[in-house]
Amino acid sequence: MLHKSLAIFGYACLFMAITSTAQSPPVLDTNGQPLRRGVEYYISPAITDVGGNLTLKSRSNAPCPLFVGQEPVTSTNIGLPVTFRPTEAGKDIIDEGTSLNIVFEALSTCATSTQWRVDATESDTGRRFVGIGDEDGPAGIFGISRDNGAYNIVWCPAMMGRPRCGRAGILVENGVRLVALDGDAFPFEFIKA
Numbered sequence: 304m305l306h307k308s309l310a311i312f313g314y315a316c317l318f319m320a321i322t323s324t325a326q327s328p329p330v331l332d333t334n335g336q337p338l339r340r341g342v343e344y345y346i347s348p349a350i351t352d353v354g355g356n357l358t359l360k361s362r363s364n365a366p367c368p369l370f371v372g373q374e375p376v377t378s379t380n381i382g383l384p385v386t387f388r389p390t391e392a393g394k395d396i397i398d399e400g401t402s403l404n405i406v407f408e409a410l411s412t413c414a415t416s417t418q419w420r421v422d423a424t425e426s427d428t429g430r431r432f433v434g435i436g437d438e439d440g441p442a443g444i445f446g447i448s449r450d451n452g453a454y455n456i457v458w459c460p461a462m463m464g465r466p467r468c469g470r471a472g473i474l475v476e477n478g479v480r481l482v483a484l485d486g487d488a489f490p491f492e493f494i495k496a
Contacts (some may be wrong), residue, residue, distance in 0.1 A: 311358070324456040325419075327401075329495070330397045331493075332344060332492075333495075336495070337396045337397065338493055339395055339396060340394065340395045342496075343385070344385055345384055345385075345494040346456075347492050349454070349492045350453075352374040352376055354375065354473065355376055355378050355382055356373070356382025356383075357372070357373055357374075357383070357385070358371075358373070358374050358380065358382040359371070360372025360373075360480075360481060362481055366413075367412075369413060369434050369436070370482070371434065371481070372479060372481045373473060373480035373482070375471075384408045384496040385408060386408055387403050387414070388405075390444060400448065401446060402444050402446060402460065403444070404419070404443055405445055406418045407435065414436050415437050416437045417437060419434070420434055420438035421443075424485075432474075432482070433471060433481075433483065441460035444458070448458065450490070451490075455469070455471065456471040458471070469484030470488035471483070471489060471491075473486075
């Protein structure tokens with residue numbers, strides 16, 4: 304009887320260990336490969352004919368492009384590649400829900416960093432734009448979730464307790480397509496550069 308009880312206890316421990324270590328599925332690029340730390344990708348709309356890949360954009364004719372935006376669908380520019388940098392040391396595969404920094408792999412004479420960050424809420428739109436700049440805190444931590452077969456870029460850093468979370472969408476301002484939170488989510492896909 305003791306032997307049978309130990310066997311059942313052993314199986315129960317094994318089952319709990321397996322289920323407790325289950326992780327979220329990896330985020331896949333358009334080739335079906337998991338996204339990896341430090342590899343360059345273009346972020347592209349998962350639906351066609353609405354805009355091009357993501358890049359840096361200016362607002363209100365400002366001389367410096369300090370905001371994440373979208374190339375026009377008719378543009379010959381392919382946008383700027385990004386790298387994903389998980390906040391967890393040693394994590395190389397990007398899973399759904401992984402806390403990460405997103406960084407444009409381009410030089411900017413206008414900003415000290417091309418790392419994405421969430422800006423303050425705009426009073427006229429009620430939305431928060433995604434910009435670039437030095438950000439080691441929660442404003443620069445994003446994630447990727449899957450919804451209806453496409454990926455969304457989300458901002459909801461766990462370290463902030465209960466922040467006003469949001470999904471990245473597109474806001475058109477004076478003909479410029481900008482990435483902003485607090486509106487409809489925009490589906491994205493990832494193309495290895």
